[in-house]
Amino acid sequence: MIRFEGVRKTFGATRALDGLDLEVPEGAFAVLLGGSGAGKSTALRTVNRLIDPDAGRVLLRGRDVAQEEAPTLRRRIGYVIQGIGLFPHWTVARNIGAVPRLLGWEDRRIAARVDELLALLRLDPSAYRDRMPAQLSGGQAQRIGVARALAAGPDILLMDEPFGALDAITRQAMQQEMARLHAATGKTILLVTHDVDEAFSLATQLCVMAEGRLLQAGTPRELLDAPADPRVRDLLDGGAIGMRRLALVSAADLAAPSAEAPATLPRIPAGATGREALEAMLAARTEAAVLVGSDGADAGLVALKDLLRA
Numbered sequence: 291m292i293r294f295e296g297v298r299k300t301f302g303a304t305r306a307l308d309g310l311d312l313e314v315p316e317g318a319f320a321v322l323l324g325g326s327g328a329g330k331s332t333a334l335r336t337v338n339r340l341i342d343p344d345a346g347r348v349l350l351r352g353r354d355v356a357q358e359e360a361p362t363l364r365r366r367i368g369y370v371i372q373g374i375g376l377f378p379h380w381t382v383a384r385n386i387g388a389v390p391r392l393l394g395w396e397d398r399r400i401a402a403r404v405d406e407l408l409a410l411l412r413l414d415p416s417a418y419r420d421r422m423p424a425q426l427s428g429g430q431a432q433r434i435g436v437a438r439a440l441a442a443g444p445d446i447l448l449m450d451e452p453f454g455a456l457d458a459i460t461r462q463a464m465q466q467e468m469a470r471l472h473a474a475t476g477k478t479i480l481l482v483t484h485d486v487d488e489a490f491s492l493a494t495q496l497c498v499m500a501e502g503r504l505l506q507a508g509t510p511r512e513l514l515d516a517p518a519d520p521r522v523r524d525l526l527d528g529g530a531i532g533m534r535r536l537a538l539v540s541a542a543d544l545a546a547p548s549a550e551a552p553a554t555l556p557r558i559p560a561g562a563t564g565r566e567a568l569e570a571m572l573a574a575r576t577e578a579a580v581l582v583g584s585d586g587a588d589a590g591l592v593a594l595k596d597l598l599r600a
């Protein structure tokens with residue numbers, strides 16, 4: 291649904307994009323990952339025409355974005371950036387309703403949409419709709435930024451280092467929120483980050499860039515198992531390739547039935563990843579952990595040796 295075809299962009303002597311070819315399927319959570327200066331932000335901005343390429347084209351659902359007026363195009367594309375840029379003198383409701391207002395929606399419809407989005411982002415509408423941006427925490431402000439980007443029901447969501455300014459805990463909470471939101475809305479999302487862990491926790495399609503080009507795109511697991519370029523391997527590894535792989539497998543897939551699991555073993559939710567199982571074993575200094583279903587019953591036993599063959 292988003293297709294980059296030989297996209298080039300030069301700023302002075304800097305070649306930011308050097309023939310980018312990439313296809314992001316409808317409904318994907320695509321993450322552009324790469325070092326500083328790889329061209330990630332530039333690529334993102336060619337989609338909503340904040341930047342026009344020197345050569346090549348960007349297609350949205352088969353249509354060249356250059357054929358559409360930039361303001362019209364941008365109303366169909368949500369855009370979330372680091373530090374969000376909420377209007378400081380506008381209430382939360384007015385910030386979220388900015389694009390619907392531009393589109394001429396009726397006040398009642400805008401108000402209903404604002405409340406719907408606040409609830410979707412798990413913020414109580416009655417407590418938050420009339421607040422000013424200065425009265426929000428960083429994580430709440432970022433949620434409002436996401437709500438604003440979704441307000442007019444865009445076809446796609448572009449996110450440029452959206453959680454870069456948040457502390458580690460809020461950042462992780464926002465990542466979980468985005469994964470949930472993606473599953474709930476089915477929107478196509480294109481997110482830029484240079485944080486490998488963030489990329490792994492969010493991407494259905496991981497796209498690794500360097501020097502203005504795509505090095506490889508695929509599921510996180512595909513890139514870990516078969517990196518197409520030493521730079522992909524170096525970027526993903528960081529000495530933790532085994533741990534990353536474990537974070538992508540379900541502990542339940544490695545588990546055996548637990549007839550009589552000793553009470554001394556740590557107990558973890560049946561939906562835990564292999565990495566979470568390993569962390570529980572390390573914390574408890576045991577060589578196995580018991581999976582527990584939502585009904586509280588034992589759902590299997592996962593052993594350290596099983597994790598090692600994952």
Ligand SMILES: Nc1ncnc2c1ncn2[C@@H]1O[C@H](COP(=O)(O)OP(=O)(O)OP(=O)(O)O)[C@@H](O)[C@H]1O
Nearest residue numbers: 301304305306325326327328329330331332333484
């Ligand atoms: N408006 C601009 N004017 C001049 N140079 C630019 C401009 N925008 C980007 N560049 C240059 O183009 C290259 C790619 O920049 P881009 O921001 O796309 O990289 P990035 O992968 O997003 O990096 P980062 O992770 O550091 O944000 C960099 O060398 C950058 O300095």
